[in-house]
Amino acid sequence: MIKINNLSYSVKNLNNEKKDILKNLSINFLPGKITAITGSNGSGKSTLIKTIMGILKPDYGTIFFKDINITDFSITERAKLGISVAFQQPITFKGIKIKQLLEVAGAKSFNDMCLCLSKVGLCAKDYINRYYDSNLSGGEAKRIELAMCLAKNGEVFLFDEPEAGIDLWSVDNLVSLIKNLKDKTIIIVSHQQKILEIADEILILNDNGYEIGPQNIMLNKIKPIQTCGVLGDQK
Amino acid sequence: MNKIEQTIYNQTMQLTHQPSGAFSLRVNGQSAKQKSTNNIIIKQKQQKNGIDVIIKPNTQNESLHLPVILSDPGLKDSVYNDFYIGDNANIKIISGCGIHNDSNLTSTHNGIHTFHIGNNSFVEYIERHIALGLGKKKKLNPKTKIKLGQNSTLKILTQQISGVSNSNRITQAKLGENSSLIIEEKICTSNTEEAISNYNIELNGYQSSCKISSRSVAKNNSRQIFESNLIGKNKCFGHVECDGIILDKAKMYSTPKISAENSDSTLIHEATIGKIAGEQLTKLMTLGLNKEQAEEIIINGYLC
Ligand SMILES: Nc1ncnc2c1ncn2[C@@H]1O[C@H](COP(=O)(O)OP(=O)(O)OP(=O)(O)O)[C@@H](O)[C@H]1O
Ligand SMILES: [Mg+2]
Numbered sequence: 442m443i444k445i446n447n448l449s450y451s452v453k454n455l456n457n458e459k460k461d462i463l464k465n466l467s468i469n470f471l472p473g474k475i476t477a478i479t480g481s482n483g484s485g486k487s488t489l490i491k492t493i494m495g496i497l498k499p500d501y502g503t504i505f506f507k508d509i510n511i512t513d514f515s516i517t518e519r520a521k522l523g524i525s526v527a528f529q530q531p532i533t534f535k536g537i538k539i540k541q542l543l544e545v546a547g548a549k550s551f552n553d554m555c556l557c558l559s560k561v562g563l564c565a566k567d568y569i570n571r572y573y574d575s576n577l578s579g580g581e582a583k584r585i586e587l588a589m590c591l592a593k594n595g596e597v598f599l600f601d602e603p604e605a606g607i608d609l610w611s612v613d614n615l616v617s618l619i620k621n622l623k624d625k626t627i628i629i630v631s632h633q634q635k636i637l638e639i640a641d642e643i644l645i646l647n648d649n650g651y652e653i654g655p656q657n658i659m660l661n662k663i664k665p666i667q668t669c670g671v672l673g674d675q676k
Numbered sequence: 677m678n679k680i681e682q683t684i685y686n687q688t689m690q691l692t693h694q695p696s697g698a699f700s701l702r703v704n705g706q707s708a709k710q711k712s713t714n715n716i717i718i719k720q721k722q723q724k725n726g727i728d729v730i731i732k733p734n735t736q737n738e739s740l741h742l743p744v745i746l747s748d749p750g751l752k753d754s755v756y757n758d759f760y761i762g763d764n765a766n767i768k769i770i771s772g773c774g775i776h777n778d779s780n781l782t783s784t785h786n787g788i789h790t791f792h793i794g795n796n797s798f799v800e801y802i803e804r805h806i807a808l809g810l811g812k813k814k815k816l817n818p819k820t821k822i823k824l825g826q827n828s829t830l831k832i833l834t835q836q837i838s839g840v841s842n843s844n845r846i847t848q849a850k851l852g853e854n855s856s857l858i859i860e861e862k863i864c865t866s867n868t869e870e871a872i873s874n875y876n877i878e879l880n881g882y883q884s885s886c887k888i889s890s891r892s893v894a895k896n897n898s899r900q901i902f903e904s905n906l907i908g909k910n911k912c913f914g915h916v917e918c919d920g921i922i923l924d925k926a927k928m929y930s931t932p933k934i935s936a937e938n939s940d941s942t943l944i945h946e947a948t949i950g951k952i953a954g955e956q957l958t959k960l961m962t963l964g965l966n967k968e969q970a971e972e973i974i975i976n977g978y979l980c
Contacts, residue, residue, distance in 0.1 A: 496958055516961040525962070532959040535891075535919075536977035545973065546963045593963050 442626040443470040443493060443524075443597055448502035450488055462488045464650055466502070472596070475619065475627040477640035477656075479663060484646040486630040487529050490599045493628070494526045495519045506597070523595035529602045529630070531586035533574050539585055540569035546592035557588040560618050562611055579606045587618075598622060600629040604636060612636075637663070677703070680776045680808070681745050687837065688772025688804045689743050698740040700727055705746075705753040716740055716767075726756035726788075733762030733794065742771040749811060750781030756788045763794040763825070772804040773818070775840070777811035784815040795825040795852075801832045807839035812868075815842040822849035822857065826881065829856045835979075836863040836871060844872045851912075853881035861890040862979045865898035865926070875904035879912035879941065889917045893975050894926035905933045908941025918947040921978060923971075 450463040462485040470476050478486050491497040493504060495516040503512045506522055514522070534542075540554065548554045555565040561584040571577070573585060583606045590598065600619075604612055616635050619627060629636060637643060643659035645652045652659070677685060681703065686692055694709075698716035701709040705725070712718045715735035719728045729740065746753055761767065777783040793799055807814035816836075824830055836843055849857055857877065865871050877886050886906060894900045906914035916932040934943035952974050960970035 494962060496962075516958060517964060517966050520962050520964040528959070532953075532955045534956055534974065534977055536980045537973065541973070541977075542963070545960065545965060589963065 442472040442507065443628070444468070444505040445493070446503045446505075448489075448492065448504065449500050450485070450492055450497060451500055463492065463499070463646075466651055468644065468653060470597075470626050470628055472626050473624050474641040475629065475639060476642045476644055476653075477637050478628065478630045478644045478646060479632055479637065480646035484648065486646055487601055489646070490526065490601045490628070490630060493599060494524060520593070520595075524597045524599065525590045525593045525595040526599040527587045527590040527601065527603055529605065531582040533577065533582060535572075535574055537573055538569065539571055539573050542573055542585075542589055543569070543592045546589045547594055548592040553592065557591045558585075560591055560614075560621075561585070561588045562614055563588070580608060583607055584611075591618075595625075597626045598628070600627070600631075602630050602632070604631060604633045677745075678747070681747050684745050684747070684774030684776060684806065684808065685743050687806050688774050689741060689770060690804075691741075695739065695741050697738055698729075700729075700740075700742050702742075702744045702753075702755065704748045705751055713738065721756060721758075724756050725754060726758070729757065729759045731759065731761045731765055731767055733764055735762065735765040735767055737766055737768075739768045739770065742769065744771070744773040744785060744787065745776075746774070746783050746785050747776045749777040749779035749783055749809075752782070752784040752786075754786040754788070756790075758790045759792065761791065761793045761797055761799055763796055765794070765797040765799070767797075768800040768802070770802045772802075772806075773816055774805070775807040775814040775816065776809045777807070777814050778809040779811050780813070781811065782813035782815065783807075783811070784817070786817045786819070788819045788821070790821040791823065791830065793822070793824050793828050793830060795827055797825070797828045799828070799830045801830065803832070803834045804837060805835065805840055805843065806837040807841065809839075813841055814839060816840050817844045817846075819846045820848070822847070824849065824851045824855040824857060824884075826853045826855060828852070829858070832857070832859045834859070834861050836865075838864055838866065840865075840869060840871070842870050845874065847873075847875045847877075849876075849886070850878045851881050851884035851886065854883045855881055856884065857886040859886075859888045861888070861892075863890070863892040863900060864895075864975075864979055865893075865900055866895040867898060868896070869898040870900070871898075872901045873903070875916075876907075877905070877914065878907045878909060879914055880909050881912070882910050883912065884910065885913040887915045887917075889919075891919045891978055892928070893921045893923070893979060894928050895923045897925050899927045900929070902928075902930045902932070904931070904945075905935060906943050906945070907935045907937060908943050909937050911938065911940035912942070914941070914943040916945040916947075918945075918949075920947075920949040921952055921975065922949060923951070
């Protein structure tokens, strides 16, 4: 569904030295499969999501959506093709109501809005007339970010740490939300054990490169890190 | 009213018909229609253009609409309106001015509004400005002078919608004890338009407060200048927040000044000018909008 070939991305640091963030990634994300991406802070997870969405341009490599080479497609074109994203850090606005954003995303009726919002545990009547601005709590904004992504719909869902900032009660709901998108291609950055457990494949990014494999095998490789309670460096 | 005048009326009043309550319509420098109520008395001034509006004490939840229309090109109209608002009143005043001009002549409207507000009153004042037509010289200069009594609140929403080639808005206020002034300003300029906005607020009364929030968008080659001076002369609180978006080759100058003349004054100013945040555009594009559509939504929201 989404196929990346030899994808590389680097940045220049303050001393103008090149720093590789993604190095030569080749991965095939299959339809109907959930791929979880995990790895230490700064390992390039969000960078990969943004590269797939077209927000960052890779230095090298190609990205395919089905058999379409979308490497040079704009963000808008990718969105229209059917790629949806929920960012790690929600971007809020000034003076734009949640209702309007859900409409822009694709919700056609109050019912549609209600459906998307209830999937993220929010009551439409309490939220659609509120502004999507900095007055929302972090967790609320995060849930609305997810709701917009659901309203937008599509065939490929990119979720960047959807569990971050959401209270524990909701993690189970989040898991079922993801499970319910079962025929879609899901790429989800997460550190949450319950989410990793529903993944078909797990991709671990680290400073030396990456490793991808079936969930049961990969889960063992990250267990020691998970249980130490911090998302520290992987040795 | 002809079609053009009706359009101006609809946009500035956000109404299609004459509302109930007190009303005064001015068209092309003449008073065209006037209606007083028991509590709101409108009197034509004798010495100069304009009206005196007397709002009786204890007037509750009434409204006053004051549309001004300039559709004769080349007209220069100056009007002086004085509002005398009694104690314990609660009132909403909606004023608006629109110019239509297709010619090379200059149309100018100078609206000088003076508020004398008593004690314990709540006044909401809405002012919308617009100019239409192909002419390049459509000037609007609103001047607002305010005297706020004890425990009174004045809430102002001033909005320059579009098309005004030059505007120079001046707002001066003196605040009494425990009174509060809340100003929300929204200005949008494009092409070669120029908008100047100047505030001089004296926080004279004990525990008086003022909050000014200005949001503006400057497009194309337009220019905007914002200047304010909040002067704390007592234990008081003042806050100016200026937020500007510039696009294309526009220019924006912002000088929010605060002057503390009493050690118990707390005065804050914040000013930000910049392009539309790239990440906001990105977010909307991930929902399927193109860049132009995304910009439009962001700007409309910003100025709504
Ligand atoms: N313009 C830049 N200049 C220098 N370094 C950058 C720049 N942009 C990103 N980086 C670095 O790229 C690395 C990858 O960032 P990314 O956001 O993809 O990490 P992540 O894996 O999502 O981390 P987290 O778990 O904290 O969300 C980080 O080390 C970040 O500091
Ligand atoms: Mg990240």
